[in-house]
Amino acid sequence: MRRKVQSASSLSDRLFDAFVYTFVTAVLVVTLYPFLNVLAISLNDSIDTVRGGITVYPRKFTLKNYEVIFAYKHLGTGFRNSALRTLIGTALGVISASMLAYTLSRKDFQGRRFVSVFLALTMYVSGGLIPFFLLIRDLNLMNTFAVYILPGMVSAFNVFVIRSFIDGLPYALQESAKIDGANDFTIYWRIILPLTKPALATIALFVAVGQWNSWFDTYLFNSQSEHLTTLQYELMKVLQSTQSNVDYRARNMTEVMAQVSPESIKMAITMVVTLPILFVYPFLQRYFVKGMTLGAVKT
Amino acid sequence: MEAATTTGKMTRRERTVRFFRTALRNRWLYAMSLPFVVWVFVFSYLPLWGWTMAFQRYRPGRPFSEQEWVGLDHFRALFQDALFYQVLRNTLAMSMMGLVAGFVVPIFFALMLNEVRQMLYKRFVQTVSYLPHFVSWVVVAGIVTKMLSTDGGAVNGLLLWLGVIDEPIQFMAKGKLFWFIVTLADVWKETGWNAIIYLAAIAGIGPELYEAARVDGANRIQQIWHITLPGIRTTIIILLIMSIGHLISIGFEKQFLLGNNLVREYSQVLDLYALNYGLGMGRFSFGTAINMFNSVVSILLLITANGIFKRVTRESIM
Numbered sequence: 001m002r003r004k005v006q007s008a009s010s011l012s013d014r015l016f017d018a019f020v021y022t023f024v025t026a027v028l029v030v031t032l033y034p035f036l037n038v039l040a041i042s043l044n045d046s047i048d049t050v051r052g053g054i055t056v057y058p059r060k061f062t063l064k065n066y067e068v069i070f071a072y073k074h075l076g077t078g079f080r081n082s083a084l085r086t087l088i089g090t091a092l093g094v095i096s097a098s099m100l101a102y103t104l105s106r107k108d109f110q111g112r113r114f115v116s117v118f119l120a121l122t123m124y125v126s127g128g129l130i131p132f133f134l135l136i137r138d139l140n141l142m143n144t145f146a147v148y149i150l151p152g153m154v155s156a157f158n159v160f161v162i163r164s165f166i167d168g169l170p171y172a173l174q175e176s177a178k179i180d181g182a183n184d185f186t187i188y189w190r191i192i193l194p195l196t197k198p199a200l201a202t203i204a205l206f207v208a209v210g211q212w213n214s215w216f217d218t219y220l221f222n223s224q225s226e227h228l229t230t231l232q233y234e235l236m237k238v239l240q241s242t243q244s245n246v247d248y249r250a251r252n253m254t255e256v257m258a259q260v261s262p263e264s265i266k267m268a269i270t271m272v273v274t275l276p277i278l279f280v281y282p283f284l285q286r287y288f289v290k291g292m293t294l295g296a297v298k299t
Numbered sequence: 300m301e302a303a304t305t306t307g308k309m310t311r312r313e314r315t316v317r318f319f320r321t322a323l324r325n326r327w328l329y330a331m332s333l334p335f336v337v338w339v340f341v342f343s344y345l346p347l348w349g350w351t352m353a354f355q356r357y358r359p360g361r362p363f364s365e366q367e368w369v370g371l372d373h374f375r376a377l378f379q380d381a382l383f384y385q386v387l388r389n390t391l392a393m394s395m396m397g398l399v400a401g402f403v404v405p406i407f408f409a410l411m412l413n414e415v416r417q418m419l420y421k422r423f424v425q426t427v428s429y430l431p432h433f434v435s436w437v438v439v440a441g442i443v444t445k446m447l448s449t450d451g452g453a454v455n456g457l458l459l460w461l462g463v464i465d466e467p468i469q470f471m472a473k474g475k476l477f478w479f480i481v482t483l484a485d486v487w488k489e490t491g492w493n494a495i496i497y498l499a500a501i502a503g504i505g506p507e508l509y510e511a512a513r514v515d516g517a518n519r520i521q522q523i524w525h526i527t528l529p530g531i532r533t534t535i536i537i538l539l540i541m542s543i544g545h546l547i548s549i550g551f552e553k554q555f556l557l558g559n560n561l562v563r564e565y566s567q568v569l570d571l572y573a574l575n576y577g578l579g580m581g582r583f584s585f586g587t588a589i590n591m592f593n594s595v596v597s598i599l600l601l602i603t604a605n606g607i608f609k610r611v612t613r614e615s616i617m
Contacts, residue, residue, distance in 0.1 A: 016519050020414045027408060028424050030487070031431060034442045037453065052451040096335050103332040110321050115332050122339060124601060127346025128590020129570060130577035134352075134359070135345050151342045154335045184327030213435030216552065220578075232437050236556070239441045270441050277433045282426055289495055 035274070042066070042271045046264035065268040068260050075269070078231040085148040085230070086211040093207040094200055096154050101162035101196075102188045119156040136221060143225045147217060152210075158203045165199035166192060201287040209277065235269050238262070353588040373588040383589075386572040389478075389565055394549045396482040398542055405490050406535065409497035410523055425498075428491025436488075440556035443484045447471055471557070474565040481553050481566075496538065497531055504530040536611065543604040547596050569593050 036056040041049055045060035053059075069075055103109050104116055127135075132151075141147040173195075177187050193200070215232035222228040241262070281288075322329065353373055355366040377383055408428070415421040431439065446453045447470035455467040470476055508526050517525065551570035558566030567575075569589060577586015 012518055012520075016414070017416075020411050023411050024415055024420075024424050027490070028427055031427050031491070033453065034446055035430070038442060038445065049451075054451070096338075099331040100335050103328045106328060108321075109325055109328045109332075110318070111325070111329060111332065115336055118336060119339060122343040124598060125347065126343070126594055127349050128587065128594055129573055130583055130586035130590050131346040131349025131352065133578060134349060134583060135342070139341075154338050154342075156339075184325075185331065188331065209433050213433075213437075215435065215437050232435050235441070236437045239437065239444070240556075266441060267445075270438050274434055274438055278430070281429065281433050285426060285429070289499070 038267045038270050041264060042267040044264070046260040049264055050261060065260055065264040066272075069265060069268050069272065074226065074229055074234055075231070075272075077227060078229045078234045079272075081145070081148075081228060082212055082231040085145070086208050089149050089153070089211040090204050090208045092149060092153050093155065093158065094204050097158040097203055098162050098193065098196065098200060099188065100154070100159045101166055102192050104159065104163045105166040106184075119154075119159055123156045133220065142221050143228065144222075145228055147221045148211070148214075148230075151217075155207075158206065162196060162199045162203060165196055169195055198287050198290060201284060202290065205281070205284045205288050208280075212277065231273050235266075235273050238266055238269055349587060350591050352584050353591050355584055357584040357587070359583070369584075373585050374592070376585065377588050377592065382567075382572070385564065386567050386569055389554075390547060390549060390568045393478050393481055393554070393568065394546050396478055397485050397549060398546065400482050400486050401489065401493065401542070402535070402539065404486050405493035406497055406531075408490050409494040409501060410527060412494065413498065413501050413527070414519065414523075425491065425494075428494065430491070431488040432492035434488070436552040436556055439484060439488050440553070443480065443487075443557065444471060447480070471559065472561045474562040477558065477562045477565040481557060484553060484557065496534060500531040500534040501527055536608065540604045540608045543600055545597065546600050547593060 033056065037054070040054050040056055040058050042065055043061055043063070044054055044058040045062045046065060048060040100115070100119070104112055106112065136142060136147060136151065141150065169192075173191055174187050177191055182190070213232060215230060215236050218228070218230045218233035219236070223233075351363075352366075354368060354370060356369050356372075357366060412421060412425060415424070447455070449455060449467040449469055452467070452470075454470070455464075458464045459467065470480060504527065508530075509522055512522050512526055547569070549568065551568050551574070554566045554568050554571055558571075570593070573586045573589035573593070576582045576589065
């Protein structure tokens with residue numbers, strides 16, 4: 001009797017395992033295949049691509065598609081702007097969030113409650129797109145690089161993630177620094193910043209990815225200024241160019257690139273836009289997993 | 300009586316003195332927070348002041364005092380616009396579908412991943428599963444369009460090969476499919492990322508519970524049902540309530556990037572509607588009224604959800 005039950009459960013266990021591995025592998029394939037497909041097409045001869053049937057490896061290897069897109073001058077400008085906004089935006093975002101987080105973690109700070117509520121409200125209430133657009137216009141931020149950096153610099157969510165991390169640090173460290181005569185800024189700079197590195201890395205990653213990936217602010221505020229274009233915006237125009245809402249500049253671009261098919265161009269640009277992220281994120285994994293859990297528990 | 304008032308006054312003065320003394324001692328903390336408070340005021344609170352436009356016939360370039368007030372006219376116009384109901388339907392449909400799929404799939408994925416015994420494979424799958432989260436919607440929209448395309452799209456290729464269909468389907472041109480495409484794109488992008496929290500919660504469940512269950516003869520499915528799922532219940536509830544608050548503000552990036560004129564009836568959501576009217580046609584006041592409706596409903600939903608949550612768990616997320 002007993003043996004029979006055990007063997008039955010191990011058979012169902014094996015069936016269960018088979019299901020688990022099939023499912024998980026299916027997720028793996030579905031996630032990875034599109035990227036490999038795009039990569040293969042971007043490296044494949046564009047006339048050959050039209051024949052169809054490219055899966056995960058290039059049939060007729062070429063770098064021509066990349067040569068063509070790198071010759072397109074807006075792409076260089078876009079790359080420069082995207083890189084700049086990512087660097088500057090991340091630095092300022094991390095500094096502002098960590099400073100605010102530090103002041104909020106200080107129980108003896110008399111403005112603590114006010115600042116905390118003032119920030120928290122912004123997570124729930126937003127004025128909406130139209131008032132925001134008019135505000136940016138009234139502040140004369142249209143057609144400036146600053147519009148990429150300034151409006152989103154202070155993020156309440158990031159502040160609270162870092163604050164809950166600081167709350168987990170022993171308070172005695174600050175006390176002893178104080179006895180040694182350190183002022184509050186010194187404590188922040190010399191003690192808090194080095195100790196919160198894991199949280200700062202998480203926030204830096206979030207902000208950097210957000211900056212690198214955003215296109216809508218370019219579309220809304222800077223579409224008249226070619227020198228302020230971003231990589232995502234250029235990609236957006238190319239991708240949308242076959243659809244009905246064509247932007248005439250995008251059509252121009254596709255014409256410029258008529259030497260190879262638009263399909264190959266799209267895939268190559270997609271790869272250029274995606275690759276920097278692919279290189280960075282696996283190394284930051286242990287940080288953001290921690291940061292995600294922290295943020296979810298405390299906010 | 301007189302003595303009491305004097306002491307009251309003294310205390311008040313003392314209090315003021317003490318306030319400024321503390322403020323002086325806190326000067327560095329003020330210096331590190333007040334500039335950002337001003338910042339937040341400008342970029343997050345001033346747009347709220349912009350809501351006054353919804354009650355005016357707003358004309359750009361005029362001072363506030365010279366704007367013409369029209370009361371609730373814009374809201375009346377909004378609620379009489381047939382398009383508004385279509386847009387609201389689309390917004391609600393896509394957010395509900397996103398809410399359900401965005402919960403069920405990551406939880407299921409986390410449960411399955413937790414059952415993988417080979418740690419190396421588990422880690423690899425998990426790392427890959429985060430990848431789409433870090434990729435922009437522009438790229439995802441491009442990939443989805445490519446995968447669903449009629450010439451060389453993987454989905455049509457697979458369906459043809461399986462013999463499910465005889466001719467490629469024009470997925471992106473079918474309005475009725477648009478909601479599903481958006482939902483699936485969302486699932487593809489965010490499942491791995493959203494599973495992180497559940498996996499962390501699962502990791503926190505004590506192994507002795509599983510041992511006890513095994514001794515009682517529970518198989519692995521029963522262990523999932525009776526131990527793992529109850530173990531992550533609180534996490535699920537918290538996240539559910541938080542996303543109910545965001546139910547109506549689903550953003551517009553996906554719809555903007557994946558939509559086209561052929562599917563407009565199904566793709567237009569509140570924010571795009573506000574964008575088209577407000578900026579496209581220059582009807583700033585009407586656009587603001589749409590935005591305001593959106594924000595107010597969001598807050599009401601959040602407060603309701605938080606209230607229910609308080610009842611259930613005696614904890615608050617706000």
